[in-house]
Each structure stands twice: as C-alpha cells, then as structure tokens.
Amino acid sequence: MRSLPIDKKSWLGRLKIRYEAILSNRRLMTILLVVGFILSFLIPRYNLVNQYIQLVMMYVGINIILATSLNLINGYMGEFSVGHAGFMAIGAYASAVLTMQVVPDNLLPFLFPIEVIVGGLGAALVGLVVAVPSFKTRGDYLAIVTLAFNMIVKSVFENIEAIGGPRGIPGINRLTTLPWTFVWTVVAVWVIRNFVYSNFGRGVLSIREDEIASDLMSVNTRQVKLLAFVLSSFFAGVAGALFAHLLQFISPRVFDILKSTDILIMVYLGGIGSIAGSILGATIYTVLLEVLRPLGMWRMVMMPLLLVLLMIYRPRGIMGLREFRWFVPLHDLLGAHWWRRKKEASHAAAD
Amino acid sequence: MLLQISHLTHYFGGLCAVSDFNLDLQQGELVGIIGPNGAGKTTIFNLMTGVYRASQGSIVFQGTELVGKTPNQITDLGVARTFQNIRLFKDLSVLDNVRIARYARIKYSPWEAFFHIGRYKREEEQSIINAMELLSVFKLEEYAEETSKNLPYGLQRRLEIARALATEPRLLLLDEPAAGMNPNEIMMLMEFIGWIRKQFNLTIILIEHQMRLVMGICERIKVLDFGATIAEGVPHEIQNNPRVLEAYLGEGAEV
Numbered sequence: 239m240r241s242l243p244i245d246k247k248s249w250l251g252r253l254k255i256r257y258e259a260i261l262s263n264r265r266l267m268t269i270l271l272v273v274g275f276i277l278s279f280l281i282p283r284y285n286l287v288n289q290y291i292q293l294v295m296m297y298v299g300i301n302i303i304l305a306t307s308l309n310l311i312n313g314y315m316g317e318f319s320v321g322h323a324g325f326m327a328i329g330a331y332a333s334a335v336l337t338m339q340v341v342p343d344n345l346l347p348f349l350f351p352i353e354v355i356v357g358g359l360g361a362a363l364v365g366l367v368v369a370v371p372s373f374k375t376r377g378d379y380l381a382i383v384t385l386a387f388n389m390i391v392k393s394v395f396e397n398i399e400a401i402g403g404p405r406g407i408p409g410i411n412r413l414t415t416l417p418w419t420f421v422w423t424v425v426a427v428w429v430i431r432n433f434v435y436s437n438f439g440r441g442v443l444s445i446r447e448d449e450i451a452s453d454l455m456s457v458n459t460r461q462v463k464l465l466a467f468v469l470s471s472f473f474a475g476v477a478g479a480l481f482a483h484l485l486q487f488i489s490p491r492v493f494d495i496l497k498s499t500d501i502l503i504m505v506y507l508g509g510i511g512s513i514a515g516s517i518l519g520a521t522i523y524t525v526l527l528e529v530l531r532p533l534g535m536w537r538m539v540m541m542p543l544l545l546v547l548l549m550i551y552r553p554r555g556i557m558g559l560r561e562f563r564w565f566v567p568l569h570d571l572l573g574a575h576w577w578r579r580k581k582e583a584s585h586a587a588a589d
Numbered sequence: 590m591l592l593q594i595s596h597l598t599h600y601f602g603g604l605c606a607v608s609d610f611n612l613d614l615q616q617g618e619l620v621g622i623i624g625p626n627g628a629g630k631t632t633i634f635n636l637m638t639g640v641y642r643a644s645q646g647s648i649v650f651q652g653t654e655l656v657g658k659t660p661n662q663i664t665d666l667g668v669a670r671t672f673q674n675i676r677l678f679k680d681l682s683v684l685d686n687v688r689i690a691r692y693a694r695i696k697y698s699p700w701e702a703f704f705h706i707g708r709y710k711r712e713e714e715q716s717i718i719n720a721m722e723l724l725s726v727f728k729l730e731e732y733a734e735e736t737s738k739n740l741p742y743g744l745q746r747r748l749e750i751a752r753a754l755a756t757e758p759r760l761l762l763l764d765e766p767a768a769g770m771n772p773n774e775i776m777m778l779m780e781f782i783g784w785i786r787k788q789f790n791l792t793i794i795l796i797e798h799q800m801r802l803v804m805g806i807c808e809r810i811k812v813l814d815f816g817a818t819i820a821e822g823v824p825h826e827i828q829n830n831p832r833v834l835e836a837y838l839g840e841g842a843e844v
Contacts, residue, residue, distance in 0.1 A: 429703050436702035436709065437695040437716075444689045447678035454638055456664040456693040456756050465699055559680065569710070573717035574684055574733035581725075 267564045271424060278420040292416060294528050296484055299419035300477050301520035303426040305504040306513060307473035310430055312502070313510030314439070315466050316446030317372065318381040321388035322474055322501045327493035328364055329357030329475025330482035331395060334407050337483065343411075350413045354422065354479040361475025362468045364391075369467035373460055376449070388495055395490040406489025407482075414484040422480060426473045431513050433469055435567050442466050446511075507548060509555030514562035519555065591616045591792050592760060597646035599629075599636055606632045608816045610646070614760075619786060619793045621807035623800075623827075625836060628813040630796045631673060634762050638670055639663045650760065665693045669758035671749045673765045673796075679738035683729060683748060686737050687720040690755035720755065726788070727751040743774065750785065760792045761785075767799045779805050804828065812836065 260266065281287060281295075304322065311319045333353040341349050371383045396404045433439050441462035444452035453459050482488045500523075508519020526544070530537040552558065563571065592614040599607045607629040614620060622630050635641045637648055639660040648655040655663055669690075678686050695716055701707040724730045727747055732740060737748060746766060753761060766782070767775050779802055786793055797803045803810060804824045812820040812827060814836040820827055827833055 432703055432705045433699075436705075436713075437692060437697065438699060438702050440685060440689045441692055443681060443685070444678050447680060448676050450640065450660075451672065451676040451678070452689065453660040454640070454664055454670060455690040455752060456661050457689060458661050458692070469703075567705070567713075569714055569717060573714070574721060574730070577718060577721040578730065 261563055264564060264568075275417070275420060278417040282416050293484075294524065296414060296416060296419045296480075298521050298524045299423040300480050300484070301501075301504060301524050302423050302517050303473050303477040303480075304501045305508060305516040305520040306427055306430050307470045307477070308501050309505050309508075309510065309512070309516045310434070310442070310466055310470045312505055313512065313515075314434060314446065315442045315463070317376060318378070319384040319470075320381050320495070320498050320502065321368075321384035321386075321391075322470075323493040323495070323497035324384075324388040324391040325361040325365060325471040325474035326478035326481065326497070327391050327395060327488075327490070328361040329354075329478030330488050330493070331401060331407075331478075332360040332475070333357035333479035334410050334482045334488055335401060337411055337413070338407060338409075346411055346413060350418070350483070353413075354418075354476055357479030358472040358475040361478065362472035365467045365471025365474075366464065368471070369464045372463050372467065385495065388493075388498055392490045392494055395493075402489070404490060406487065406492070408487045410482055410486045410488070412483060412486050414480045419480060419484075422476055426476065427513060427517065430469065430473065431565050433465075434513070435570055438462055438465050443511075503545065506555050507545065509552075509557030509559070511559045512555075512557035512561050513565050515555055515557030515560075518557065522556075590614070591618075591651060593647075593649045594637070595647055595649075597633070597636060597643055597648065599632060599641060599644050606816050607636065607813075610813075610816075610818060612811065614792060614794070616759075617786075617790070617792055619782075619795065619806060619808050621795045621797060621803040621810045622813060623797060623803055623810060624813035627815075629816040630813055631764055632816075633813075634670055634764055634794075634796065637663075637762065638668060661693070664756050664758070667757070667759040668762065669753035669756045669760070670762035671746075671753050671764055671766060673768060675742075675745050675749055677737045677745060677749060677752070679736075681737060682733065683724065683735050683737050683740065684717070684720055684733040686748060686752050687723055687755045688716050690752045691716050691719065694757070723751055723755055742769065746770075747781075754785070754789055758791070760794070761789075763793060763795045763797075765796055765798060767797060767802050770799075772801070775799055775802050778802065782806060 282292060304326065308319065308322045311317050333356060336353045336356060337346060341353065368384065368387055372380055375383065395401065401407060434442070438461075441452065441457045441459070444455070444457055445459055445462060449459060478493075485492075504519040504523045505516060506519070507523055508517070509515030527537070527541065530540055533540060548555070590613060592612070594610060594612040597607060597610040598605070610633060612620070622633065624630055632641065636643045637655065639655065639658050639662070643656045646656070650666060650668060653666060655666070655668070678689060681689070695712050697708040697712050701709045721730055721733060724733055727750070729744065729748060729751060732744065737745065740748060750763070750766070763782070767778055770778060782793065782795070783806060785791065795803065795807060807824060810822065810824055810827045811818055812830070812833050819832045819836060820830045822830070
C-alpha cells in the first residue's frame with residue numbers, strides 16, 4: 239500500500255496529515271466502543287431518541303451481525319450461500335422455545351444471554367452439516383444446496399405443531415435491548431475479524447483464490463471450511479435469537495429466501511471480503527429502507543435502482559476487498575515494515 | 590531411498606494417461622521428466638501430490654505410502670510443487686502467499702484464533718518473520734505488501750517457488766519452471782535451481798520442455814510418450830536415443 243507523497247504546505251495536505259494521525263490512533267476505537275456501550279444504556283433509560291429510532295438502531299445491530307457472518311462465506315471464502323435466513327430461523331426458534339416453554343418468567347432477563355448462545359449453538363450444529371457438501375461441491379452447486387437447506391428449514395418449522403406450525407410463535411417476551419444488541423454486535427464483529435486475521439482465516443482466503451493450490455500448500459481445506467461454516471452459522475443463530483425477542487413474533491415465513499436475499503444485498507452493497515464493508519452495507523441498507531418509507535410503493539423501486547447503479551459503478555461494493563485500518567491487527571498491517579526496520583538496524587549495528 | 594514409485598498407472602475413463610511408471614530417487618538427486626505434450630508428465634505430479642488418486646501402483650515417500658492421502662497431508666509429509674501455469678493466490682499480498690504455505694506449521698487452536706489469545710500473537714509474529722526471511726532469500730522482500738498479481742511474470746515464478754519452499758519440503762516438484770522464458774532467463778533459472786537445491790538441501794524432480802535446461806542440470810532423465818516410459822538415462826544417452834528422437838521429431842528424422 240503505497241500512497242502518493244503528501245504536500246505538507248497545502249491546506250489539503252495538512253488536512254490529510256491530521257486525518258492520518260487520527261486514523262492511526264487505535265486508542266480512539268476503544269474510547270468509541272466504551273462511549274457507545276454507555277450510550278446504549280443511557281438512550282433507552284432517558285429516551286434520548288424516540289422509540290422508533292431505538293428500534294431501527296437495534297435492527298441495524300442485528301443486520302450487522304447477519305451481514306458480517308454471511309460475508310465470511312460469500313466474501314472471504316468466495317462461496318455463494320443463499321440460505322443464511324435458515325440458520326437465523328434455527329437460532330430464533332431455539333431461543334423462542336426456551337423463552338416460551340422452558341425458562342421460568344422471573345429468570346428470563348438473566349438467562350437471556352444463555353438463550354442467545356443456545357440459539358447460536360443450534361444453528362452452528364446445523365452449519366456443521368451444511369459444511370459437508372461444501373467439501374465436494376462449490377460455486378453454483380453449493381448455492382443450490384444452501385437454497386435447498388433454507389427451504390427445508392422453513393418447511394420443517396411449518397410442520398411441527400408444537401411450535402405453532404405455519405402460524406409461528408406469537409407474544410415472545412421483548413428481551414432484546416439496546417445494550418444487549420450493542421454487546422452482541424461488537425462480539426460478533428470482533429470474533430469474525432479475529433478469525434479472518436488468523437491462520438484459519440488465511441486458509442479461507444486461499445480457498446477463495448485457488449482451492450487446489452491451497453490444498454497443495456498444506457492448508458487443511460476441510461477443517462477451514464468446517465470452521466468458517468460453523469462460525470458463520472453460529473452468529474446467524476445469535477442474530478436470529480435477538481431478532482425473535484425484538485419482533486416478538488416469529489413464523490416460518492419470516493425466514494424465507496427473501497430474508498436471505500436481504501442479507502445478500504447488505505453484503506454485496508457494503509463490499510465482499512471486508513468487515514467494514516458489511517457494517518456499512520447493513521447500516522446503509524437498514525437506514526435507507528426506513529428513510530425511503532414516505533415514498534410508499536416507490537420505495538421498492540428506488541432501492542433496487544440504487545443497487546443497480548452501485549453494481550455498475552462499484553461492482554465490488556462500497557469497500558470491496560479493502561479494509562478499514564482499525565480492523566487490521568497491527569502485526570498484519572505493519573509486520574513487513576517492522577521486519578525491514580529491524581534488518582536495517584542490525585545492518586547499521588554491524589557496520 | 591527418499592522416494593520409490595512402482596508400477597504407477599492411471600486411467601482417465603478408458604484412456605491410459607500413465608502406464609507402469611517406475612522411479613527410484615535418492616536423497617539430493619535432480620531428475621528430469623521430459624516428453625511431448627500430453628505424454629502424462631503433469632499427471633504424474635498430480636498423482637504424487639494427491640490431486641488424483643492412482644488407479645494402480647504405489648508411491649512410497651520416506652517409508653510412507655502416498656496413494657490415498659489428501660494433498661495437504663502429502664505436502665505436510667514434505668513434498669511441495671509448483672504449477673505449469675502459475676497458480677498464486679492472486680488477490681493476496683506476496684507476504685500472505687508465503688504465510689498461507691506455513692498453515693501446517695502454525696499450531697494454535699481455533700479458540701485461540703477466535704479470541705486472539707494464547708499462542709496466537711507469538712506464532713503470528715513468528716510466521717511473519719519466517720516468511721520475510723524466506724522472501725529476502727529470494728530477493729522479494731521489498732514486494733511483501735504488493736498484491737501478487739501485480740508482480741512481473743518472472744517474479745511470480747520466483748514467488749511460486751518461494752511459496753512451495755515455505756512448506757519446508759524435502760522433495761520439490763517443478764512443473765515447467767522455464768515456460769515463457771527467453772534463453773537468457775533460462776540460464777539464470779538453471780543457476781537458481783542449482784542454488785536452492787544446495788541451500789535448502791532438496792531433492793528435485795523437474796518437468797520441462799526446454800531441452801537446454803534439462804540437459805544442463807539434470808543428472809538423470811526419464812522420457813515419456815503416451816504415458817509409457819520410452820527411455821531413461823544420463824543426458825547424453827537420451828540425446829542420442831533413437832526412440833526419443835522419434836517421439837519428438839517423428840519417424841525417420843535425422844539430426
């Protein structure tokens with residue numbers, strides 16, 4: 239990443255130096271996270287913004303989790319999964335059943351995080367099964383497998399009367415709060431980013447680039463695919479659990495292929511292979527749909543039109559394979575640079 | 590004995606791509622495999638590295654049978670290769686290309702990767718240092734952050750060899766390393782192969798079309814035609830072998 243030399247005298251150059259200095263200061267990210275966490279408590283407590291905006295904020299959080307986790311499969315691994323809502327459904331149903339039928343009412347607020355984790359684990363377990371076909375097929379064929387998976391999940395839930403069948407589960411306690419959404423969003427983004435910048439994450443990238451070469455360069459492709467699918471579906475399940483306890487009503491129809499398409503749009507809008515892209519994509523998509531609401535029927539004309547324009551002018555999405563610098567671990571960002579400096583220092587010492 | 594291939598045979602449907610191929614390799618040897626297009630040379634590499642599973646025969650590397658193992662297991666045992674048409678991880682940096690090849694050398698668990706705890710930091714930093722050292726041996730360290738598809742062709746070839754060596758192999762399989770090079774570059778490549786062989790204590794099998802390269806550096810040569818071995822020996826024996834001339838130039842040709 240070589241940037242052009244900066245002219246220190248011009249006002250633009252000075253602005254750029256100031257901007258670089260702010261961006262390279264990582265303590266700012268920690269501060270922002272702490273401020274965000276405190277705000278997530280203060281906003282609902284004192285109603286700093288109205289209920290409707292609070293609701294939209296929580297949907298943004300849930301959608302960020304969904305988009306980031308799907309990006310792991312579609313962006314980083316280069317597969318095309320179109321069944322993400324299936325995993326979401328499993329998390330939603332597992333946690334909703336716990337809330338409605340298992341956990342006693344007075345314990346609900348305390349056990350909610352456990353329910354969310356159980357929802358995630360349920361989805362992860364199914365993710366393990368869906369990963370197996372990915373050993374043999376890829377590309378379009380794997381897309382069909384995930385599509386079929388989404389349909390299977392939907393019809394299974396439609397046919398179990400104990401959980402409401404096609405009518406779904408109404409009246410779920412509203413346990414998803416702004417602080418919980420904030421915490422889960424940060425955890426999801428952090429863990430997925432950690433995974434991407436690890437040995438296994440590099441394995442995921444190499445599968446996207448060239449699967450055969452990756453296998454021949456000692457990458458255990460099966461292990462890597464399993465991990466990616468399990469992690470991705472875990473967080474889809476987490477998002478599903480949060481979603482169920484926010485909407486307070488779930489039915490199989492909520493988690494059909496259209497929901498999966500929504501998540502796909504967020505991923506490709508923000509940019510594949512980029513955590514920052516997924517965050518941007520999910521935020522823009524969710525907020526824009528709300529902002530365009532006054533347009534009524536025309537909303538569903540404007541939104542696709544925007545997407546078409548984006549795909550013409552930025553085919554890889556807003557961020558497309560680029561990453562916001564704060565999200566890249568320092569040793570990844572500067573490793574080669576450090577090594578060269580150390581070499582120069584040792585050469586200088588030898589002279 | 591480092592490698593013992595016996596009676597290796599492979600069919601694609603009804604077509605016999607390799608028939609009864611035998612090769613014994615001592616530690617430190619440099620053997621060439623030549624033959625016209627479609628003779629089955631690359632298929633032999635694909636069989637050895639587990640891309641295809643051999644129909645018949647066995648490949649024993651350091652006492653371990655390789656037939657039936659997956660490519661990553663075989664690479665882990667110490668067999669690395671390059672490709673006829675360069676297969677780098679194009680959109681990734683030069684440094685990441687090399688680091689990916691160290692996958693099996695990094696031992697931290699998925700949990701340590703999810704939370705960046707435990708051995709994660711130390712092993713990651715070590716992997717960067719190892720990869721940079723290797724790149725500097727190949728004079729590629731200044732390109733470490735460059736996207737690998739942006740490198741010039743010659744450097745891409747060199748990076749591919751560097752990536753193969755990052756897996757710490759004992760046996761290196763080079764598939765047409767001189768493809769697309771001019772005579773001058775081929776001379777440099779010859780020196781380069783001799784040098785990495787000494788530097789990394791390697792045994793090398795080389796597939797090549799460029800006679801100059803093969804005759805220049807190989808100690809032993811095998812000639813394939815239509816999957817069958819038609820000749821075997823030291824370079825000057827091969828040069829004068831009538832069956833080889835026939836395979837390359839056609840019947841009745843005189844040189």
